[in-house]
């Protein structure tokens with residue numbers, strides 16, 4: 648299964664009235680990959696995910712799950728994945744154990760199988776001590792772990808996670824990331840939607856950036872960062888009078904893109920070794936400086952350059 652595509656999406660399109668929520672999106676997800684759908688509010692991530700998971704019918708385009716068309720072979724396609732997220736349907740009035748038992752039976756497990764799978768999942772998701780409490784007393788993190796446990800009852804090799812850490816505190820988010828990484832280590836393919844750049848950066852092998860229903864860029868986090876250009880160098884000159892000469896050298900002699908604000912200087916370097924040249928210039932011209940920072944492009948920069956001001 649290693650070289651197989653877990654998902655093939657082609658020309659996927661959905662309109663709500665005049666609003667094209669998803670506009671002719673195509674991509675593939677390889678088996679074993681963590682694939683992130685990243686975009687600002689209202690970009691179309693959830694609508695894309697809902698179509699991929701057969702909760703919503705597309706207007707145009709196709710989705711294949713391990714080769715099975717979600718419209719023509721919906722039962723088989725549906726049996727191949729687990730879904731966790733904004734529309735998980737666990738019952739608030741009963742306990743975690745009861746929820747897991749009910750969903751296990753609904754998924755066709757015998758009473759004994761359901762019991763042992765429930766015990767396994769409670770253990771795996773650190774819910775043993777709270778197993779018999781009503782969900783009303785659950786924290787956001789515990790609730791999210793139960794949602795994920797429920798979607799894993801049938802041990803699907805493909806898991807869809809819709810905004811898995813939205814609303815969680817930083818510690819619980821990191822625990823959730825660890826849980827997701829463990830699933831990946833066990834060989835699962837994961838599709839996740841997120842508004843958080845650090846989450847996509849931490850977890851995803853490849854990221855599709857979506858904005859206004861369109862797929863604007865796809866690649867590994869590193870590819871996306873490289874794509875938007877160079878390393879940023881920032882420093883502060885001690886004497887403001889040095890700025891005009893420095894500006895002249897940086898822009899006219901070295902042809903470097905630079906911006907100046909008060910004593911602050913920012914230079915974009917296409918090659919990291921330009922740092923040495925710039926430091927030499929400062930030294931030769933006796934320009935004293937402080938607060939030097941060298942920063943590789945972040946996914947924040949990618950996100951801003953691809954989606955800024957549009958939503």
Ligand SMILES: Nc1ncnc2c1ncn2[C@@H]1O[C@H](COP(=O)(O)OP(=O)(O)OP(=O)(O)O)[C@@H](O)[C@H]1O
Pocket residue numbers: 663666668686687688689690691692693694695842
């Ligand atoms: N059921 C619906 N009826 C009408 N419009 C909808 C419906 N669902 C989504 N939309 C619209 O489609 C667009 C995409 O929404 P979607 O929920 O897919 O975005 P998103 O990227 O998941 O955003 P968020 O991060 O806020 O969840 C938005 O303009 C939204 O208002």
